Amino acid sequence: MKATVITIGDEILIGQIVDTNSAWIGQQLSDIGIKLYEIISCGDNAEQITSAIDRARANSDVVIMTGGLGPTKDDITKNTLVSYFNTTLELNEELWERMKQIFEKRGLQVLEMNRSQAMIPKDSTMLPNQRGTAQGMWFERDGKVFISLPGVPHEMKHLMSAQVIPRLNERFTFPTIVHRTIMTAGAGESIIAQKLSEFENNLPANFKLAYLPNLGIVRLRLTAHGTNGDLARQADELEFKLVEVLGDLVYARTDEKLEVVIGKLLRENNATLSCAESCTGGYIAHLLTSVPGSSTYFEGSLVTYSYDVKEKLLGVKNSTLNTVGAVSEECVREMLSGLLQKTETTYGIAVSGIAGPGGATPDKPVGTVWIAVGNSEKMVAKRYQFFPGRSENIKVFSYTALNMLRLFMAGKW
Amino acid sequence: MKATVITIGDEILIGQIVDTNSAWIGQQLSDIGIKLYEIISCGDNAEQITSAIDRARANSDVVIMTGGLGPTKDDITKNTLVSYFNTTLELNEELWERMKQIFEKRGLQVLEMNRSQAMIPKDSTMLPNQRGTAQGMWFERDGKVFISLPGVPHEMKHLMSAQVIPRLNERFTFPTIVHRTIMTAGAGESIIAQKLSEFENNLPANFKLAYLPNLGIVRLRLTAHGTNGDLARQADELEFKLVEVLGDLVYARTDEKLEVVIGKLLRENNATLSCAESCTGGYIAHLLTSVPGSSTYFEGSLVTYSYDVKEKLLGVKNSTLNTVGAVSEECVREMLSGLLQKTETTYGIAVSGIAGPGGATPDKPVGTVWIAVGNSEKMVAKRYQFFPGRSENIKVFSYTALNMLRLFMAGKW
Numbered sequence A, B: 001m002k003a004t005v006i007t008i009g010d011e012i013l014i015g016q017i018v019d020t021n022s023a024w025i026g027q028q029l030s031d032i033g034i035k036l037y038e039i040i041s042c043g044d045n046a047e048q049i050t051s052a053i054d055r056a057r058a059n060s061d062v063v064i065m066t067g068g069l070g071p072t073k074d075d076i077t078k079n080t081l082v083s084y085f086n087t088t089l090e091l092n093e094e095l096w097e098r099m100k101q102i103f104e105k106r107g108l109q110v111l112e113m114n115r116s117q118a119m120i121p122k123d124s125t126m127l128p129n130q131r132g133t134a135q136g137m138w139f140e141r142d143g144k145v146f147i148s149l150p151g152v153p154h155e156m157k158h159l160m161s162a163q164v165i166p167r168l169n170e171r172f173t174f175p176t177i178v179h180r181t182i183m184t185a186g187a188g189e190s191i192i193a194q195k196l197s198e199f200e201n202n203l204p205a206n207f208k209l210a211y212l213p214n215l216g217i218v219r220l221r222l223t224a225h226g227t228n229g230d231l232a233r234q235a236d237e238l239e240f241k242l243v244e245v246l247g248d249l250v251y252a253r254t255d256e257k258l259e260v261v262i263g264k265l266l267r268e269n270n271a272t273l274s275c276a277e278s279c280t281g282g283y284i285a286h287l288l289t290s291v292p293g294s295s296t297y298f299e300g301s302l303v304t305y306s307y308d309v310k311e312k313l314l315g316v317k318n319s320t321l322n323t324v325g326a327v328s329e330e331c332v333r334e335m336l337s338g339l340l341q342k343t344e345t346t347y348g349i350a351v352s353g354i355a356g357p358g359g360a361t362p363d364k365p366v367g368t369v370w371i372a373v374g375n376s377e378k379m380v381a382k383r384y385q386f387f388p389g390r391s392e393n394i395k396v397f398s399y400t401a402l403n404m405l406r407l408f409m410a411g412k413w
Helices: A022-030 A046-059 A079-082 A093-105 A112-118 A153-171 A188-197 A195-199 A229-250 A258-268 A285-288 A307-314 A318-323 A330-342 A390-409 B021-032 B046-059 B076-085 B093-105 B114-120 B154-170 B190-194 B195-199 B230-247 B258-268 B283-290 B307-314 B316-322 B331-341 B390-409
Strands: A002-008 A034-042 A063-064 A089-091 A120-121 A126-127 A136-141 A144-149 A176-185 A207-214 A219-226 A251-252 A273-277 A298-304 A347-353 A368-374 A379-384 B001-010 B035-042 B062-065 B089-093 B120-122 B124-127 B136-141 B144-149 B175-186 B207-214 B217-226 B250-252 B274-277 B298-304 B347-353 B368-374 B379-385
Touching: A002 A022, A002 A330, A002 B144, A002 B390, A022 A034, A022 A063, A022 A153, A022 A176, A022 B136, A022 B274, A034 A046, A046 A063, A046 A079, A046 A144, A046 A195, A046 B035, A046 B154, A089 A258, A126 A153, A126 A307, A126 B120, A126 B175, A136 A153, A136 B379, A144 A153, A153 A285, A176 A229, A176 A390, A188 A195, A188 A207, A188 A219, A188 A229, A195 A229, A195 B001, A207 A229, A207 B379, A219 A229, A219 B046, A229 A251, A229 A273, A229 B230, A229 B258, A251 A258, A258 A285, A258 A390, A258 B144, A273 A285, A273 B001, A285 A298, A285 A390, A285 B283, A285 B298, A298 A307, A298 A330, A298 B307, A298 B331, A307 B331, A318 A330, A330 A347, A330 A379, A330 B307, A347 A390, A347 B298, A368 A390, A379 A390, B001 B021, B021 B062, B021 B136, B021 B175, B035 B046, B046 B144, B062 B154, B062 B274, B076 B136, B076 B144, B093 B114, B120 B136, B124 B154, B136 B154, B144 B154, B175 B230, B175 B258, B175 B390, B190 B195, B190 B207, B190 B217, B190 B230, B195 B230, B207 B230, B217 B230, B258 B283, B258 B390, B274 B331, B283 B298, B283 B390, B298 B307, B298 B331, B307 B316, B316 B331, B331 B347, B331 B368, B331 B379, B347 B390, B368 B390, B379 B390
Parallel strands: A002 A034, A002 A063, A063 A144, A273 A298, A273 A347, B001 B035, B001 B062, B062 B144, B274 B298, B274 B347
Antiparallel strands: A034 B035, A089 A120, A126 A136, A136 A144, A176 A219, A176 A251, A207 A219, A298 B298, A347 A368, A368 A379, B089 B120, B124 B136, B136 B144, B175 B217, B175 B250, B207 B217, B347 B368, B368 B379
């Protein structure tokens, strides 16, 4: 089974937007066992769209198109499909009534332009869109399937999940595919690969392991293809083995962010957290507060960027800053003590380092960071060394600090 | 002049990475007057690559390929091009010597695999890559140009800017294109469009105005096509008019981030800044500290997420929190006073709002935010109302606060 994705829109070609739809669709299709043959992005132009569909039709069994379904003049996908499949449009009365009601409720005037969105090609199946006024369409010709979806990402995703994937599963028979995702923090890709070399050598031929590293986090994806009914059990066993080998590096066995896992741990323990951030400049607080409901366990962060504020707000000693400097074990320990005294939270994190490009010294190159985590009873501190790249360092430092807290809370430090 | 971009790599098709290269290339080409006809993403497979090049060749004058130039087995773009153009590889001795030296310096062993990267197709022009070991290649056939670049974004961008764009400009004659970018903050796209309706109605036919809105910021792009030597002067005049109409909404006349402009303003005035953040959770501090060198003007941020920390660290009155609540004019004014007392910076920003999804009340829906900015002499506060969407609100609130500071510093408040 092969598929082609066609993303339609002039804004893609002039680089005004990055097409993220096709990667997402590629993932979803690969999850059910459909291989993407190609992605084509073309302009809002009937000839170009037609030519792209011709090519897709020759190379694949399923063609998924996104974009060009809006109510304005430049949205021509629907009319192009009507001529391509040699059919006509007819008004879907039910849909039109529903649309009018929605507009009325919102106190908006219904325009003739909107009526065109209730027109559906005759021999197509309408895929109802609960998130917008552009409906999805499903055509079949010579055993091949052609699907047209709106380009707005959250509408497209809703239609893929609620309509396209279930219908594809019903229409075709796929080989069984099983996925397992394991999230790790605390080691780079190469160290993990080394630890897993025996595991990988003994991996059955129908299993694949993919590494997806991203700034302090490595996501592992175990995929099994087969027709065998035991596939899920076999995957469970392999996942168990893999987790055993990696031990404390594993922080979750589903695709979850570290800040979400930390939040759950704090909530389970009725504990609270605050931070003292220098070089991470508020990014740890941003990660933690990006999780809805984080106010139940996160109290705040003192982003102390200057020496002055480190002294005034956290009580870091002037002598520490002027002898060993801000990027030192002494400094992060004093930051953490000061923080816990001020905020009285259960746990605290303190970070001070050199994100770059400036600020390096011979013994503290760019990428050096000191992190302390602890509570009122115990405090641990460690120096790490990462690489150049300011924005990358800010992120890696932040995830490393959250991971230190995770291990500290688990008594692994 | 038309072009096709072909991005090569299995990881794109299974959605492991989002192809950002093609959008960036589309922008660059459009800037010099080349229209992108299509983007094709295909797998690391000779047959698929060949078929994509055939299609691109039929539809365009310039074909730019990225990816598949690494040293490993699955990188087959170079060999595919060698067969496609019916040529052979030869060792570039100079390049090979340079590569060996680099490896030696880094204390790494040179592998046979690396030697293959010093092999260049006979009748192609090598585009030297200063950022990596995969060189770019430029082929010409029947007046059409075929360019192959590495897929790593920073290497691709380096080669596009240093080699491809200058060579295309030399090889072809393009109509003159002039661009102007104007950055605005403080009003949405529709308000700006309303203000500019007369301006747009009077825009000469060879000028286009594009709106690129992004969470609190609207970037305007004025593009002029023509052969007329006066184009630049005409663009200057129109830019001047546009800036006049928009007035204080304009914060920069080049493509600059608001946090960078704020940094320049503070530096010019020898002034310092600190923040007191509630709902933005450290994001304002993150924006400010993402700018290298920000430590010269940014002292820190007190991310006071809980009531408790607002009282302890900023001296917000318990009575304020328990009567009018944290999302109130009183609270942000007390936060700002407390902040300036503690940090003694020239300027301060205080923000408290409801990012959502929880925390709303009937008179304070999700998207409500109070922002105060000021110095030791004067303080202003304002309530804004945005829409649902936690992560979007965090960003819009942050940019709105920075924009309030910009106007305050300019004496416009």
